Amino acid sequence: MASALEFRNVSLTYRSAGRSPVDAVRAISLAVDDGEFVAVVGPSGCGKSSLLKLALGLQTKSDGVIRIDGKDVERPRPDVGVVFQSPVLLPWRTVLQNVLFPADILHLPREQATRNATDLLALAGLQGFEQKYPYELSGGMQQRVGIVRALVHDPRVLLMDEPFAALDALTREAMSLELQRIWMARRKTIVFVTHNISEAVLLADRIVVMSARPGRIIADLANPASRPRDIQFLSQPFAAALSGQIREHLTRAFAMQAPGIATS
Amino acid sequence: MSETEPSAASLSTVATEERVGLWQRTRPALDVMTSIVVVLLLWEGLVRLFDVQPFIFPAPSAVLRSLWLGLASGRYVAALGVTLTEILSGAVIGSLAGLIFAVAMVSSRLVNRMLYPWVVGIQTIPKVAIAPLMLVWFGFGIESKVLIVALTAMFPVMINTISGLNATEHDQIALVQALCGNRMQILRHVQIPAALPYIFAGLNTAIVLAVIAAIVGEFVGARAGIGYLILQANFALDLPAVFSLLTLLGTLGVLLSLGMREIERRVCFWNRRS
8 A cells, every 4th residue: 555645765955046056855765654643853954844845745856756645746735734833824714714714725615614624623622713813812722723724624644844833832732632632533644843852752653853954864763652642651761762762863963964063 | 901890999099090091091182172272262363363364364263154155055065076086986996906007016027027117107207297188188077187096096005015915924825835726816815815904005095195186186177176166266365265175175185094094994803913
């Protein structure tokens, strides 16, 4: 069976006139199984976000093959959902209208989309907020609307670009657990980009560690711990060991990138 | 709020606080009223004291009398109708043209390059200078005035709409693109709504300029309208009439501007708190 999302030898090089080409991503190979939750961890500038843009079809690769459901990604596809770092809600639309935005763009049947939206909003604890406007919600609630919106057209793959980075630490933890709950209910294939190790360990089945400049995969770690996991899970020996392993890889990557700084 | 949630303070303190709240709320309006009344009284007093002739500088009482006579006879009302028609139809035509040009220029680099020199060129010419030309082409009727108003109103709307359409958040556009949305959908669902506060900034400028343009047009040549009456009254040295017409014109401008702001408040309701 084909992977839900597959990168094979994918490279992305930015070329601009008068400057030497920059390797954003070099020779990435990664296969994500159907229903798998993969976290991509790496320092800033390691090409994590470029990876998502490539999978979304918003960025053209320089080399390699990207496939979703066995089909080459050349342009955006309707069966992919995306969550950005900021909620990116449209302030002139109500919560429900924002969630239905993909249905409007994709011309999906309104009635079915509304039913799905209402169910998802309830699942995300946003029942009763359907007719509110984004400015009436807290940051965490806005991001939950953003996640629900990404799921409303029932995509196969959900791509998340540091979705909780703009939230405070407590909201962030609550949101992680929320996401796990939604994922367990809907079982989407998720690629979750983050620079937060605990978040990755808490949420993912698999953690891919990337190095910066050029962005390459330097480790691919399994996290088979049972679900649902709560915040206490992070203080268990297994999770602590996994976090340590990730940190070690990141430190080594950092040392390769900037040998002068990392000796301390 | 101290009024809605009184603390454990004694009743007399609460009452004082309420009085202070009321005073603070009505204070700005009261200041404005006081200023108007004082200036008018001073004006009236000075005119009477030095016995200034009405054809040099009329007293407020004379202006008010003239205003009442003009309104009661229906002359001012008819003129107001003409000028208001010129302003509103010109502003609507000009704003629509500005919107369409802006969308075309933002959507296509080719259109942008072709239109830009003309836009800048025509914009730098004062519309007053074009007014006589419009008269030659479109006559003394309402059409020439509507066209002058439209030309004047077009530019602020166009310039503001262009910056609004270009100021859309990049991620909002990426969201539509990631959902396979086309250029029309980006424009319709994201760029135009996001540009609305900018568009209204343009419309607010346009409506004020439209009043000026209509009067300028009537000054250059007309058979009816407030500007036409002002010229007539001026020739007749009927200064109370000139002043009363100016008062009427000022009120009209303020009302149009306030009306536009009210529409903006309702349309861009989501922009108030951001």
